[in-house]
Amino acid sequence: MDPLEMGQKFSLRQELDRDANLQFLPAPDVRKVEKRPILQRKLCIVFGLVAAAVSLSLLTGILVWRFHLHQDMAKPRVYVGSMSIANQRFLSDYEDPDSKPFVKMASLVSQQLRVMYDTNTVLTKYFQRSSVEAFSDGGSDSLTAYYRSEFSIPEPQQDSVDVAVQSLQMAAGSQKSRQGRVLLKPQHSLNVDAVVTKAIDPRMTSSSLLVKKSFNVHVREGGVIQSPGFPDSSYPSNVYLQWRLRADAAHRVRLDFQKLILEDDCQHDFVKIYDSLAPIEQTAIAEHCGIPQHLLSFVSSGNVMLLTLVTNKEKNFPGFIANFSQVPLEPPADCGGTLSGDVGQFSSPYFPSSYPPRTSCVWNIQVSKGKSVKVKFSKFYVGNDSIDCSRDYVEVNGRRLCGSKEGSTTVASRSNLMSVKFNSDWSYVHQGFFAAFEAFIPSDSCPGSFRCSNGWCVDSRLHCDGVDDCGDASDEEECSACAPNVFRCKNARCVSRTTLCDGKDDCSDGSDEFKCEKSGDVTTCSDSSFRCKNGHCLDKVNPECDGEVDCEDASDEEACQCGLQPYRSSRIVGGEASQEGEWPWQVSLQLVGQGHACGASLLSGRWLLTAAHCVQDKGSARHSQADQWEAVLGQHILSQPNEWTVRRKVSRIVAHRHFDQFTFDNDVALMQLDSDVPLNQHIWPICLPSPTHRFPAGQEAWITGWGASRERGVAGSVMQKAKVGIISSSVCNIAMNNEVTDGMMCAGVLKGGVDACQGDSGGPLSVISPNGRVFLAGVVSWGDGCARRNKPGIYTRVSRYRKWIEEHSGI
Numbered sequence: 127m128d129p130l131e132m133g134q135k136f137s138l139r140q141e142l143d144r145d146a147n148l149q150f151l152p153a154p155d156v157r158k159v160e161k162r163p164i165l166q167r168k169l170c171i172v173f174g175l176v177a178a179a180v181s182l183s184l185l186t187g188i189l190v191w192r193f194h195l196h197q198d199m200a201k202p203r204v205y206v207g208s209m210s211i212a213n214q215r216f217l218s219d220y221e222d223p224d225s226k227p228f229v230k231m232a233s234l235v236s237q238q239l240r241v242m243y244d245t246n247t248v249l250t251k252y253f254q255r256s257s258v259e260a261f262s263d264g265g266s267d268s269l270t271a272y273y274r275s276e277f278s279i280p281e282p283q284q285d286s287v288d289v290a291v292q293s294l295q296m297a298a299g300s301q302k303s304r305q306g307r308v309l310l311k312p313q314h315s316l317n318v319d320a321v322v323t324k325a326i327d328p329r330m331t332s333s334s335l336l337v338k339k340s341f342n343v344h345v346r347e348g349g350v351i352q353s354p355g356f357p358d359s360s361y362p363s364n365v366y367l368q369w370r371l372r373a374d375a376a377h378r379v380r381l382d383f384q385k386l387i388l389e390d391d392c393q394h395d396f397v398k399i400y401d402s403l404a405p406i407e408q409t410a411i412a413e414h415c416g417i418p419q420h421l422l423s424f425v426s427s428g429n430v431m432l433l434t435l436v437t438n439k440e441k442n443f444p445g446f447i448a449n450f451s452q453v454p455l456e457p458p459a460d461c462g463g464t465l466s467g468d469v470g471q472f473s474s475p476y477f478p479s480s481y482p483p484r485t486s487c488v489w490n491i492q493v494s495k496g497k498s499v500k501v502k503f504s505k506f507y508v509g510n511d512s513i514d515c516s517r518d519y520v521e522v523n524g525r526r527l528c529g530s531k532e533g534s535t536t537v538a539s540r541s542n543l544m545s546v547k548f549n550s551d552w553s554y555v556h557q558g559f560f561a562a563f564e565a566f567i568p569s570d571s572c573p574g575s576f577r578c579s580n581g582w583c584v585d586s587r588l589h590c591d592g593v594d595d596c597g598d599a600s601d602e603e604e605c606s607a608c609a610p611n612v613f614r615c616k617n618a619r620c621v622s623r624t625t626l627c628d629g630k631d632d633c634s635d636g637s638d639e640f641k642c643e644k645s646g647d648v649t650t651c652s653d654s655s656f657r658c659k660n661g662h663c664l665d666k667v668n669p670e671c672d673g674e675v676d677c678e679d680a681s682d683e684e685a686c687q688c689g690l691q692p693y694r695s696s697r698i699v700g701g702e703a704s705q706e707g708e709w710p711w712q713v714s715l716q717l718v719g720q721g722h723a724c725g726a727s728l729l730s731g732r733w734l735l736t737a738a739h740c741v742q743d744k745g746s747a748r749h750s751q752a753d754q755w756e757a758v759l760g761q762h763i764l765s766q767p768n769e770w771t772v773r774r775k776v777s778r779i780v781a782h783r784h785f786d787q788f789t790f791d792n793d794v795a796l797m798q799l800d801s802d803v804p805l806n807q808h809i810w811p812i813c814l815p816s817p818t819h820r821f822p823a824g825q826e827a828w829i830t831g832w833g834a835s836r837e838r839g840v841a842g843s844v845m846q847k848a849k850v851g852i853i854s855s856s857v858c859n860i861a862m863n864n865e866v867t868d869g870m871m872c873a874g875v876l877k878g879g880v881d882a883c884q885g886d887s888g889g890p891l892s893v894i895s896p897n898g899r900v901f902l903a904g905v906v907s908w909g910d911g912c913a914r915r916n917k918p919g920i921y922t923r924v925s926r927y928r929k930w931i932e933e934h935s936g937i
C-alpha cells in the first residue's frame with residue numbers, strides 16, 4: 127500500500143501539490159510590483175489613498191447594513207448522512223471514488239437526495255448541493271451511501287431546517303422509496319430504506335481549515351496509521367484529515383492506539399472516531415485530545431470505521447500512531463452464552479478494548495442447586511451515568527447499571543440463576559466490564575458474621591446481645607444456649623440430636639445435615655484422599671475447584687477465585703514469549719534500587735509465594751528484610767510498566783523456618799503486600815493444590831518468568847514461558863544424586879534445552895487442570911546449571927506446604 131495513503135510519511139507541501147481533493151480558502155493574489163517614475167508613483171499613492179478611503183467607507187456601510195438590517199443573511203450549513211439502498215449491492219469498485227461505477231452510483235444518490243429535499247418545502251428552499259463521499263456494504267444485499275449536503279440557510283431558519291432534516295429521516299424509513307419511484311425514471315430508482323442526516327460537528331467546517339484530505343485504507347492485512355510527521359515533528363495546523371477504514375465483508379474494523387499526544391483542549395485539536403464512513407454525529411463513538419490515561423482501542427459494529435483528525439492554528443503536538451486490523455463479525459466468544467460451574471469470569475465484548483456500538487449480549491449463569499450467585503464487577507465502565515441507564519448498560523436480573531464505577535461492584539441473586547445483559551447503543555463507547563461470578567451458600571453469605579433473616583449481615587458479637595441489630599429481630603431469636611445433649615446449629619439454633627442426618631433441614635441452614643455420610647460419596651480417609659472441611663474424605667483425584675461440588679459442605683469448591691487465564695492462547699531457557707496477561711499470577715520481585723531479582727506467584731490480593739533462598743541475607747545484602755523488596759504485578763515487559771502494572775511494597779516476609787541453605791530443602795517463603803492488589807484479568811491469583819493433589823509424572827507443566835535465557839545469561843525483558851514435564855522423584859533422584867527430598871519435585875525436558883534459570887527462582891511451576899484451572903505445583907528452586915541434558919529443574923513441592931501456607935497466611 128502506498129505509504130502516503132496510510133499517512134505514514136506526510137510532507138504537507140508535497141501533499142498539497144499531489145492531491146486533487148484539496149479545498150483551500152481563497153488566498154489573496156500575489157501582485158507583481160514594478161518600478162515606476164517617482165512623480166507617477168506619488169500621484170498613484172494619492173489616488174490609491176482616496177480610493178481606499180472611499181471603498182473602506184462603502185464596505186463599512188455594506189457591512190453595517192448586512193449585519194444590522196439584514197440579520198437573516200444566509201449561512202452555509204453542512205449535513206452529513208448515510209442512506210441505505212435496498213435494491214443495490216456493494217461492488218468493490220465503489221472503494222475507488224474515481225471509478226466509473228462509483229461516479230454513476232454517486233450521481234444517482236445525489237439525484238435521489240435532491241428529490242427528497244424537493245418534497246420538503248423548507249429544505250427545497252435552501253438546498254445547495256450534495257456530494258457522495260463513500261459507499262459501503264450495507265449487509266443483506268444492500269448498499270450504504272455516505273454523503274454531505276450543503277444548505278444555505280438564513281440564521282433564524284436554521285432550527286427549522288434541522289427539524290426538516292430530522293423528519294426526512296423518519297419519512298424515508300416509513301414510506302420507503304415512494305418519492306424516488308415517483309420522481310426518478312424507473313430504471314434509476316433507488317429503494318431507499320433509511321436515511322440518517324445530521325449537521326456536521328461545527329469544528330469540522332471551521333473556515334480556518336486549510337486542508338481537507340481523505341485516506342482510504344483497507345484493513346485486511348493490518349497496518350499502522352499515524353498522524354503526519356509522527357513522532358519526529360508535530361502535526362500540521364488547520365487540517366481536517368480523515369481515514370476511511372474498511373474491513374472485508376462479515377468483519378469488523380479494529381483500531382488500537384499505541385500513542386496519542388494532542389493539545390489538551392478538544393475545541394482546538396482532536397481525533398474523533400465514527401462507526402460509519404462519514405462524520406455523522408449519531409455514529410460518533412469516541413473523541414479524544416490531550417494524552418489519554420487509559421488504553422484507546424475500538425471495534426466497529428460493521429465493516430467500516432472513520433478516524434478523523436482536526437487541528438487548529440496554535441499549539442501542535444506529536445499526534446498519534448494506531449494499529450488497524452480486522453476481526454470476524456461473528457459475535458465474539460465473550461458476548462453472552464450459558465455459564466455453568468460454580469465460578470467463572472466473563473466480560474463485555476473485546477474487553478479490555480472498548481465494546482463495539484450497537485451490541486447486545488446475554489449471559490445466563492447457572493450454579494449448583496441450593497446455592498446463590500454473586501457477580502463481582504472488578505472493572506465497570508459502561509456508558510455515562512444516568513438515572514434510567516437508557517443508552518449503554520448492564521442489566522442484572524432486571525436491574526440496570528451504568529456509568530463508571532471505581533472499586534468493585536457486587537450483585538447477588540437469591541436463586542442459583544442469574545441473567546446478565548449487556549447493551550450498547552449507536553454512539554460513544556467505553557471500555558466495558560470484567561466480572562467474576564461465584565456460587566455461595568446463602569447461609570454463608572455473611573462470612574464471619576451473623577446472617578439475619580432479612581439477609582443483612584451483622585457482627586456476630588451482636589447476636590443475642592438483647593438488641594435488635596437486624597431490624598427484624600432475628601439476631602435475638604432462639605438465644606438460649608443449647609443444652610449439652612442438644613445439637614447447636616451453625617446459625618446458633620439448638621435442635622435435638624435425634625434430628626441429625628435425618629434428611630430434613632431442622633436447623634434451616636442445613637448444618638444438621640452436613641456431616642452425614644452418604645453412600646458412595648465418602649470414603650474412609652487415607653493419606654491420599656481429599657479431606658473436605660467437615661473432615662470427610664473423597665475418593666476422587668484432585669476434586670478441588672474442578673467445577674463440581676464433591677464435598678457435602680462444598681468445601682472442595684470454596685475459595686476458587688484463582689487460576690483462570692483470560693488471555694491463554696494456545697526467562698526460561700528454550701522458551702518463547704508469553705502473551706500479555708497469559709500468566710496473571712506471575713510476579714516480579716525487585717530489590718529496591720536494583721530491579722528484578724526473583725519471581726513469585728500471587729495467592730490472593732495480599733499474599734505471594736516465593737522461594738526461601740530469594741529472601742536470605744547475603745553478606746551485607748539484607749534480603750530477608752521486607753523493606754528491601756517491591757513486588758510488581760500485571761507486568762509483561764520487565765522494563766515497560768503498562769496500564770495494568772501495579773507495584774506494592776512488601777510488609778512482611780515469612781520464610782520457612784527449616785529452609786536448608788545447603789540442601790535447599792523447604793525452599794518456600796510467603797510475602798505479604800502492604801495493601802491489596804486489584805484483581806483483574808492481568809492480575810489474578812493461582813490456585814493452591816491441596817496436600818493430596820496429585821501431579822503425576824509425565825504431566826505437562828509451564829514455567830514462566832524473566833530469568834536468564836541461558837546458563838550464565840542475563841535477565842530477559844518479555845516474560846517467557848516454556849513447557850516442561852513432571853518427572854517422578856525416583857527417576858529424578860537417579861539423575862540428581864539423591865538430592866531430591868520429599869519437599870521437592872522435578873520437572874523439565876530430560877534431553878535438555880528447556881529449563882528455568884537464574885532470575886526465575888521463586889516463580890511458578892503452573893499446571894493447567896483438565897477444566898482449565900491452573901494450580902501452583904512448584905516454586906522454582908534450584909538446578910544443576912540450566913537446561914543441561916539429564917538435569918531437570920528442581921521445584922519446591924507446593925502441596926507439601928499447603929498447611930504451612932495456611933498457618934502463616936490464613937489462605
Ligand code: ARG
Nearest residue numbers: 882884885886887908909919
Ligand atoms: N536458583 C535460581 C534463581 O535464583 C533458579 C534456578 C533454577 N534452575 C534450574 N536449572 N531450574 O533464580
